[in-house]
Amino acid sequence: MIVYKPIGEIRAITFDLDDTFYANWPYILEAEQHLRQHISEHYQQASIFTSADWFKFKKEALNEDPELRHDMGALRTVSLTKGFVKSGMPSEDIPTAVADCFDTFYHKRSDFEIEPDIHAALKVLASKVPLVAITNGNVNAQQIGIKPYFTHILQASKQRKMKPHCDMFDEAAQLLNLAPSNILHVGDNLEKDVWGATRAGYYSAWYAHDRKMNLNAESVCTLPHIQLDSIMSINKLLK
Numbered sequence: 495m496i497v498y499k500p501i502g503e504i505r506a507i508t509f510d511l512d513d514t515f516y517a518n519w520p521y522i523l524e525a526e527q528h529l530r531q532h533i534s535e536h537y538q539q540a541s542i543f544t545s546a547d548w549f550k551f552k553k554e555a556l557n558e559d560p561e562l563r564h565d566m567g568a569l570r571t572v573s574l575t576k577g578f579v580k581s582g583m584p585s586e587d588i589p590t591a592v593a594d595c596f597d598t599f600y601h602k603r604s605d606f607e608i609e610p611d612i613h614a615a616l617k618v619l620a621s622k623v624p625l626v627a628i629t630n631g632n633v634n635a636q637q638i639g640i641k642p643y644f645t646h647i648l649q650a651s652k653q654r655k656m657k658p659h660c661d662m663f664d665e666a667a668q669l670l671n672l673a674p675s676n677i678l679h680v681g682d683n684l685e686k687d688v689w690g691a692t693r694a695g696y697y698s699a700w701y702a703h704d705r706k707m708n709l710n711a712e713s714v715c716t717l718p719h720i721q722l723d724s725i726m727s728i729n730k731l732l733k
Contacts, residue, residue, distance in 0.1 A: 495720055497719070508678070511633055574591075619732070623732060624670055657690040663690065679691035684718070707721065
């Protein structure tokens with residue numbers, strides 16, 4: 495552990511999920527490929543669309559409603575709807591097709607297991623202080639086996655803006671009934687997690703599971719309060 499700035503009493507911890515507990519991008523790519531195969535097998539009229547086409551539908555959705563950038567699930571739903579409309583699918587069939595494809599992607603996107611040392615660390619920490627998950631993504635915490643450790647799981651949406659906005663940090667503090675200055679936030683992203691948490695009045699801890707941790711190699715340099723060498727090392731900070 496590297497301490498960059500002083501830390502006071504920690505009475506609760508919030509955690510980012512994607513790339514903090516696991517490398518997220520490979521699972522997203524696998525789920526995207528799985529979804530395209532599913533569409534090809536079950537919705538042939540839309541199988542003509544390439545990855546570039548689906549990306550175009552996503553851009554169109556964002557141009558029409560920029561707030562969708564805060565809600566990955568809603569953005570995917572709108573993008574799928576646009577694609578099926580363009581494919582000529584009967585309008586009455588589109589809602590069912592969209593729901594089926596969304597569920598297919600969502601299940602595959604969360605079809606992995608967390609490493610045992612992460613489970614062990616979360617179990618120990620949850621026995622000492624409340625834990626809250628704060629994520630910009632939409633992984634299924636129940637499916638990947640970490641939901642029991644958290645008192646609350648907050649996911650970004652159009653009504654709950656993505657980090658580094660303060661929405662989820664403020665909501666977590668309210669749910670915990672604690673001052674932000676008694677909460678430590680742990681995450682991999684120096685802008686969304688470290689800067690976002692610091693701006694919200696939290697202590698911030700930088701920890702990335704998906705890459706070698708080197709501040710000089712990061713695209714944004716915001717100094718955290720601490721840099722962790724493992725999730726379990728947080729235990730040293732708790733009374």
